Amino acid sequence: MSLTGKPALTTAAAITNDGFWPDLALADLLNNYRIPSEYADGVITTGLTLALLQVNLKLAKVKAKLVQDGYATLAAYTTAHPEAINAKQVLTELYKHAVYSRAKAGLLMQFAAINRRPEAENQAKEGPNMETHWLDESQAAIAEFYRRFLPDEVMHSKANTLAVLI
Numbered sequence: 001m002s003l004t005g006k007p008a009l010t011t012a013a014a015i016t017n018d019g020f021w022p023d024l025a026l027a028d029l030l031n032n033y034r035i036p037s038e039y040a041d042g043v044i045t046t047g048l049t050l051a052l053l054q055v056n057l058k059l060a061k062v063k064a065k066l067v068q069d070g071y072a073t074l075a076a077y078t079t080a081h082p083e084a085i086n087a088k089q090v091l092t093e094l095y096k097h098a099v100y101s102r103a104k105a106g107l108l109m110q111f112a113a114i115n116r117r118p119e120a121e122n123q124a125k126e127g128p129n130m131e132t133h134w135l136d137e138s139q140a141a142i143a144e145f146y147r148r149f150l151p152d153e154v155m156h157s158k159a160n161t162l163a164v165l166i
Contacts, residue, residue: 004147015048020063020073021056024048024099028069031105043110055095055142061153062145091145097143105134135159 005022015024029035029048039047056063071077078089110129139159146155 013045014061015045017052018056020067021052021059021095022074024052024096029100029103031056033100035107039107039110044107047097047110048108050069050105051099051106051138054102055098055138058142059095059098059145062149065149073155094141094144098138101134101137103142105131105138108134132159 013026014110017023026044026048035044066074066077071080074091074095078091081087081164083090088115136157136159143155143157146153
């Protein structure tokens, strides 16, 4: 058993990516982003898979640019242009943060349907401000890829931008 109370096989499961972006681990999402233990395995896997697909779509132009420049994978790029902090490649960690943050935002919004404790106890888990925070975290990481590789492309660093026309 893991600390979340889930069997080790569940938390060790990997989500296979498209071959360009890195594969992701459910354990990283559970351990580093504190996903509530009340979620069923399928809910977590689905949330992570959907977030991965959404981030991959948002980063499609960055991927195309790197492939055009001769890099078959993000790992190939980071090998040729290493930038590490704490022995971890910055771009790999940014990608993971984009996906895990988006997964957390989506999973938090499902929590109200899974667990019906008094509203005050779940406000931090269910609040729309928490969803916005995690979506903004994801979008900021995506925007950093655009800033580095496609600086002429406009990519907002906030997920929820609102423009008011008067």
